[in-house]
Amino acid sequence: MATFGADRPKRETYRHGDLRRALVEAGVELARDGGPDAVVLRAATRQVGVAPNAAYRHFADRRALQRAVCAAAQSELARAMEAELDELTPVGDAAATARDRLRAFGAAYLRFARTEQGLFRTAFSVPTDMAGSTNPQLAGNTGNPPFQLLGRALDDLVSVGVLPADRRPGAEFVTWSAVHGLAVLLIDGPLRGVDRAVTDDIEERLMEMIEYGLRNPITRQD
Amino acid sequence: MATFGADRPKRETYRHGDLRRALVEAGVELARDGGPDAVVLRAATRQVGVAPNAAYRHFADRRALQRAVCAAAQSELARAMEAELDELTPVGDAAATARDRLRAFGAAYLRFARTEQGLFRTAFSVPTDMAGSTNPQLAGNTGNPPFQLLGRALDDLVSVGVLPADRRPGAEFVTWSAVHGLAVLLIDGPLRGVDRAVTDDIEERLMEMIEYGLRNPITRQD
DNA sequence: ATAGGTTGTGGACGCCGTCCACAACGAGGA
């Protein structure tokens, strides 16, 4: 619900002042209901009350605006998740607390995907190319806030003894894959429109698989 | 590489004969390189050598064409996976064979996502609303071929004793979530452009998590 | 006061989806 100039299509000054930000905000609202395809140059400029071409002073391209909106959507996802995770009150047991955090991560991710489908889709609409080509330091800080949140939760799991340290590297990727995959199946895929009771079971099942499967033994011979 | 009339933009007969199929095939080629957004009415009709409006005799809408192309992409995914899974030669051990099948499922899925990014994205571009709203029989046949393939692999895992029977229901959804999520992260998400060596490790790790985590005990107290 | 860069405007182009009226066709009845 950012305020952009749809209310006041005429501004008094010739200069807008902060057109770039205004366009991104308009784009975010467009994306909120309508997803990435709905972030359209002319619509954004119209909402800001500015000529279509004005956008080209701040974005090379439609795709450039989409990228900016995509980044904004990612940070809205990050904020929503942080807010939800901050409300988590630790229980007595440190191990249980760490596990709760991981589950809360999944729950927050899925909640955002459900309640902000348009923004969620938009957040993943432009490939972000983490770690340019040959960076093997993927376990480290990636600049992606939700990703960092997940990383911390996994670190806690290790320091508390639930997750063996040798199983830590790469764990964020498989965890993220599982949760993200469920989110996609839920909002765009075949799980869309399925009873909440059923999907809740699947979600619970998925989190169990992650918790248990993450610390799987490398050697299996059963 | 289906043959459509780009070669022969003028047909001799006024009637085309099978315009609907031709348009879908053209749409598939469009989607193959370019994804769902590239399946465009005018481009498809152009390739078939027909006036833009001719499409409206066979599709209500652009979205209707997209739906048809989406279905075609899904079945191409299904065919590719079946072909790859059929080549699997069973090893002596029945349990190992069942596990191999599950891994092969994941590998085939990811291979298709990588080699046919456009079609893969297209296959999931239109929500398919499995099991209209309140169907709790989700464990059953869903009409989605790759999904059935996965179901069979999981059934084998149960009948061979690797997966406890009480862990079977819902297993396809969590498995599919994990594999699909990795596919998305790989082609559109932050794992895009990351070294193959690294992503191969992540893939291996993911499959281990699935195998081990699927049969997790409901009661955990460690 | 003025010169020059920055930012927004206006108009045009080509592509898109879609609507409407019309033309070509082919099958069934006179």
Added chain:
DNA sequence: TCCTCGTTGTGGACGGCGTCCACAACCTAT
């Protein structure tokens, strides 16, 4: 045999889109 009539493709038009170009308004530094 011809004529009708439903089906399928055509032609033209409209508005919306992204984008380009030339121009105007504005701010700032001199």
